[in-house]
Structure formats: structure tokens, C-alpha cells
Amino acid sequence: MSSAVDSFMNYVVAKNPNEPEFHQAVREVVESVMPVVESTPAYKRAKILERIVEPERAVSFRVPWMDDRGEIRVNKGYRVQFSSAIGPYKGGLRFHANVTLGTLKFLGFEQIFKNSLTTLPMGGGKGGSDLDPRGMSDNEMMRFCQAFMGELFRHIGPDTDVPAGDIGVGGREIGYLFGTYKKLAKEFTGVLTGKNVNWGGSLVRPEATGFGVTYFIEEMLKTKGDSLKGKKVSLSGFGNVAWGAALKMQELGATVVTISGPDGFIHDPNGVKGEKIDFMLQMRASGRDRVQDYAEKFKVEFHAGKRPWMVPVDVAVPCAIQNELDENDARTLLKNGVKCVCEAANMPVVPKAVSLLQEAKILFAPGKAANAGGVATSGLEMSQNAQHLYWSREEVDARLKQIMQRIHQTCATYGTEQNYVNYVKGANIGGFIKVADAMLDQGLV
Ligand code: GLU
Numbered sequence: 001m002s003s004a005v006d007s008f009m010n011y012v013v014a015k016n017p018n019e020p021e022f023h024q025a026v027r028e029v030v031e032s033v034m035p036v037v038e039s040t041p042a043y044k045r046a047k048i049l050e051r052i053v054e055p056e057r058a059v060s061f062r063v064p065w066m067d068d069r070g071e072i073r074v075n076k077g078y079r080v081q082f083s084s085a086i087g088p089y090k091g092g093l094r095f096h097a098n099v100t101l102g103t104l105k106f107l108g109f110e111q112i113f114k115n116s117l118t119t120l121p122m123g124g125g126k127g128g129s130d131l132d133p134r135g136m137s138d139n140e141m142m143r144f145c146q147a148f149m150g151e152l153f154r155h156i157g158p159d160t161d162v163p164a165g166d167i168g169v170g171g172r173e174i175g176y177l178f179g180t181y182k183k184l185a186k187e188f189t190g191v192l193t194g195k196n197v198n199w200g201g202s203l204v205r206p207e208a209t210g211f212g213v214t215y216f217i218e219e220m221l222k223t224k225g226d227s228l229k230g231k232k233v234s235l236s237g238f239g240n241v242a243w244g245a246a247l248k249m250q251e252l253g254a255t256v257v258t259i260s261g262p263d264g265f266i267h268d269p270n271g272v273k274g275e276k277i278d279f280m281l282q283m284r285a286s287g288r289d290r291v292q293d294y295a296e297k298f299k300v301e302f303h304a305g306k307r308p309w310m311v312p313v314d315v316a317v318p319c320a321i322q323n324e325l326d327e328n329d330a331r332t333l334l335k336n337g338v339k340c341v342c343e344a345a346n347m348p349v350v351p352k353a354v355s356l357l358q359e360a361k362i363l364f365a366p367g368k369a370a371n372a373g374g375v376a377t378s379g380l381e382m383s384q385n386a387q388h389l390y391w392s393r394e395e396v397d398a399r400l401k402q403i404m405q406r407i408h409q410t411c412a413t414y415g416t417e418q419n420y421v422n423y424v425k426g427a428n429i430g431g432f433i434k435v436a437d438a439m440l441d442q443g444l445v
Contacts, residue, residue, distance in 0.1 A: 005034050012053055019102030021322060025109050025347060026053055028366075032428035046444075048436045055108060057081040059155055060101060063129060065147040067140050077148050079127035079155055079163070082108035085438040088159055089125030090115055090375060092166030095173070096321075097132035104128055106322070107166075110346055111375070113431030114368040117407045120379035125161055127152070133168045134289050145176035153181050158189040158385070164378050165194045167321065170240060170284070171206065190385025193378035197390075202381035204396040205374075210244020210319075211397070212373015212404045213344040214252065217315060219408035220340055220363045223421065229253035231339075234313040235272075236260040237320035238291055241344050241371065243280045245317060246272050258308035260320065261291035265308040268300040312336035318348035325349045330356040343367035354424065361420055369407050369427035376403045 005027070012026050030049065037043045063077040078101055081089040091111040094104070104126045112124030129148060133141065156163060165174055174194045181191055188200075195201035204211065214228070221227050231254045235242045238259045246256045255271040259280065268276070276298060283293055295302035309316060309329035316333055318325045322345065330353035333341065340363035343349055347367060349357070357364040377400055384391055391399075407427075415426020 004038060005030050008034070008049060011050075016102070016105070019100075019105060021106040021347070022102050022109065024351060025106040028347075028351065028424065029109070029113065029428045029432065032425045033432045036429055036433065042440055043436055046440055048439055051439065052083065052112070052432075052435065053109070055080050055082045055105065056084060058101065058105070061151040063131075063144065063147045063151070065140075065144045068137055075129050075131045075144070077127070077129045077151060078104050079152060079161070080104045080108040080125060081155070081161055082124040082126070083112045083435060084123040085112075085435045085442065086116060087121035087123045088157075089161035090122035090164075090378065091124055091126040092128075092164045092375075093169045093173075093177075094126070094128035094166040095131045095133050095168030096128070097130060099128045099130045103322075107346055110368050112435055113428060114372045115375055115379075116431040116434045117369055117410060117427060118372050118376040118379060118403055119406060120376060120403075122162075122375065122379055122382075125163070126166070127163055128166065128169075131168070134287060136287065138172075141173060142176045145173055146180045149177045149180035150184070152177075153184045156181075156191055157185075158191050158382070162190065162378070162382060163192055164375070165240070167239070170194070171196055190382050193381040195381070200381075200385055202377060202384055202391070202396055203393040204400060205377045205381055206240065207244040207247060208377035208400055209241045209344065209371050209374030210246070211248045212376065212400055213241070213245050213317065213319075213342060213370050214248035215373065215401050215404040216365060216370040216408060217317070217340060217342050218252065219405055220342065220365060220421075220423075223412070224339075224363070226339075227252070228315070231255070231314040232257055232312075233315045233317060234258040234308045234311050235344075236265070236308050236318045236324060236348075237345065238280045238283055238294070239319070240284075241374075242319040243277065243284075245319060245344060246277045246280065250274075250277070254315070257313065258311055259291055259294065260308050261289060263290040263292055264302055264304040264306050266291050266295045266300050266302050267308075267311055268294075268298065309333055313338060315340045315342065317342050317344050319344040320348065321345055322347045323350050325353055327352045327356060329353065333357075334360050334362070338362060340364070342370050344371050346371065358422065358424070363421075363423075365411070365423040366427050368431065369411050369423055372407055373400050373404055376400060
């Protein structure tokens with residue numbers, strides 16, 4: 001089997017040079033699904049694998065804008081429309097200095113399977129810009145979003161492609177992007193998700209990724225007759241995902257002892273809770289992109305330039321960015337007795353670290369399963385928009401929880417091997433089959 005995977009990967013790397021993150025994401029899926037493809041003649045005949053790794057469409061465009069000093073700035077803008085087999089393209093926009101077409105191909109590819117796992121009718125896509133939003137004023141961000149949407153609007157629509165937020169794109173940016181879309185398209189539709197609840201957004205969408213991750217971890221621990229109550233948890237990042245996770249972790253009786261930023265991490269043994277969680281929002285709104293402010297305000301330890309994985313915990317949840325937890329981090333976590341590592345960001349754990357955690361037979365879940373609550377609640381926002389209705393907080397939260405429980409069940413169904421749930425395998429196969437079957441049904445398109 002590994003030779004089939006290697007030869008397919010040689011093909012992918014040759015066709016997509018210089019895109020290491022995309023190769024990493026494809027290899028992980030192909031390793032899981034190759035046995036299914038090899039034993040399903042219809043998939044082989046229809047060249048499902050060769051087709052699924054090629055985006056249906058990718059647009060790249062210029063984003064010229066003017067900063068507050070009157071200087072003209074030029075950024076790159078992209079939208080990768082990866083798969084519409086089971087619904088309109090759906091996935092976030094990332095504004096971050098390290099964004100390239102390759103990054104967005106990795107994220108768009110992951111999104112196909114994640115969205116499939118939610119059971120909602122959403123295809124996979126991703127977009128963004130190499131913009132570094134740090135230190136930008138509100139007006140600068142508005143002008144940037146207007147310039148970005150000035151091109152993007154002709155490629156999206158409520159039944160075509162529905163972007164949302166991701167790193168660097170939150171409620172403020174979605175507002176500016178929506179305003180420009182509405183003006184250019186002359187229609188008020190659910191073309192973006194993550195909108196403010198006053199004008200079409202869904203309750204619980206801001207918290208949804210972190211809530212969903214926490215519900216998923218609770219399901220994982222349940223398989224061991226355990227729960228989050230009384231557990232010590234490390235989070236990385238301090239953005240939207242970490243914030244939502246901290247809120248739900250507190251509610252379920254766990255103690256979050258770390259959060260982090262590009263400057264280092266803070267260790268708060270008494271727990272990131274109450275007003276300290278609210279402070280995460282203030283830190284984000286300040287645009288300073290540092291957590292040292294937390295350490296100064298609440299008088300806790302700050303570890304400059306370090307990652308939080310050296311702190312002994314029961315559950316570790318990387319919530320920041322791809323490849324932020326490596327083999328050495330995994331070894332340290334295992335040595336310190338970690339019971340569960342759950343990806344809340346997209347692909348934050350490097351492949352060798354994933355293998356180490358799986359070999360040690362601890363609970364490990366990939367982002368495409370565990371963090372699907374964000375996009376799932378985007379799907380619920382689309383449903384509410386299509387009905388011109390709002391659902392209550394309780395209703396959205398109950399549906400989110402049920403979706404996360406179903407995703408967990410799918411992982412267990414396809415990933416159980418000798419009493420151990422391989423969540424990577426389960427998520428990949430469970431997500432893949434639905435998309436592959438839809439591609440067969442729809443013919444060669
Ligand atoms: N960016 C989030 C993700 O990685 C959310 C996407 C969405 O809501 O469309 O899944």
C-alpha cells in the first residue's frame with residue numbers, strides 16, 4: 001500500500017512543486033483512503049484521487065489599497081474553489097503574511113473532508129491574502145477589505161461560494177467585506193458567514209469552533225469512561241478558537257493553564273477563566289499580537305519565545321496555526337502524561353508528532369474532525385439566511401453539539417482498529433467516501 005501512496009505522492013509533488021503544506025495535507029488523506037480506493041474499482045476507473053487533488057478553480061488577483069499615510073500598497077488575493085461535489089464552495093478567508101497559493105490549497109483541500117464530515121451540504125474552498133494585519137488601523141482594514149472584495153465579488157455568491165473568517169479575518173472584516181459585496185452585487189444575501197447577528201449572523205457562530213472542539217474532546221474522553229471535569233488543559237493561540245475553547249472548558253469544569261502568541265506563552269496555574277477570557281478579546285482587538293500583556297495584567301509567568309507544550313497537562317489543544325507542535329513537543333507531552341491531544345487549528349501537529357502520539361495510543365484527533373464546529377455553524381447560518389429566520393442560541397448550540405457527536409461517531413466507525421480509534425483514518429475515510437460517491441454520481445466534470 002505504501003508504494004501506491006508513494007507513487008501517487010510523486011505525481012502530486014511533480015504537478016504542484018514548492019507547496020510543502022499542500023503535499024503534507026494530501027499525503028495524510030491519501031495514506032488513509034488508498035486502501036478504500038484500491039478496493040473500489042469504480043473510484044479507480046473514475047480517477048477520483050487524481051481529480052480530487054486538483055482544485056476545480058483557483059483565482060489569484062491584485063489587491064491595491066492606500067494606507068493612512070497615503071502610500072499605495074499592493075497585496076496578493078486568492079480564492080481556491082476546490083470541490084463543489086456536495087454543495088457550494090465553503091471555507092474561510094485568511095489574512096496572514098505567510099499566505100501563499102500553496103497554503104490555501106492545503107487549507108481548501110482539508111476543508112473538503114471537514115465540510116463533508118459535518119453532514120451539511122457544503123463543498124470545500126479557501127481564500128485570503130498575504131496581508132499582515134498587525135498594526136493596521138480600522139480605516140486601513142476597511143479600505144483593504146473593499147479592495148479585496150472589489151475583485152472577489154464576481155467569483156462568489158450564496159449558491160456558488162460562501163467565504164467566512166479564518167486567521168486575521170473576524171467580525172470586523174466580515175462586515176467590511178459584506179458591505180462591499182452588497183453594494184457591488186446589489187443584493188442582500190447570505191454570501192458570507194460569520195456576520196454580526198444584527199444583520200444575518202447566527203448566534204453561537206463566534207464561539208462555535210472552540211465549543212465544537214470542546215464537545216469533541218468530551219466525546220473522545222467518554223470512550224475511556226472519562227470527562228473534562230477536573231482536567232488540566234493547555235491551549236495555544238489567543239484568537240477566536242482559543243477563546244471559544246476556554247469558555248466551554250471552564251463551563252465543563254476543566255482548567256485552562258496556558259495561552260500563547262507569536263511572542264511566547266503565559267502559564268496561569270489558577271486558570272484562564274472569567275474576566276481573563278474576556279481579556280483575550282481585548283488583546284485581539286488591540287492588534288498587537290502578543291500575550292505578554294496578559295502576563296503583565298494578571299501577574300503570571302510569561303515564557304518569551306517558547307511554546308506551551310512544555311507545561312504538564314492532561315489535554316493539549318493547539319489552536320493557532322499549522323505545524324506548531326513538533327516531535328519534540330509530542331515527546332515532552334507524552335513524558336508528562338498527556339492523555340489527549342486535539343487539533344483545534346488546521347494541521348497544527350507535524351506528521352511525525354502525530355505518529356508518536358498514535359503509537360503511544362493516546363487520544364489524538366485531527367482538525368478536520370475536531371474543529372469542524374466552526375464551519376458547521378456557518379452551515380447553520382446559511383440555513384437561517386435561506387429561511388430568512390433566526391434560531392435561538394439554544395437551538396444552534398444543540399445542533400452544533402449533535403453535529404460534533406455525529407462526527408465523532410463517524411471517526412469511530414471508520415477508524416477503529418483493535419480497540420483504538422485512529423481518528424485521522426476515520427475522519428479521512430468518512431469525509432472522503434461521501435465526496436467520492438457524489439463525484440461518481442455527477443459524471444466527469
Ligand atoms: N475558517 C474556518 C475553518 O477552517 C471556518 C470556515 C467557515 O466557516 O466557512 O473551518
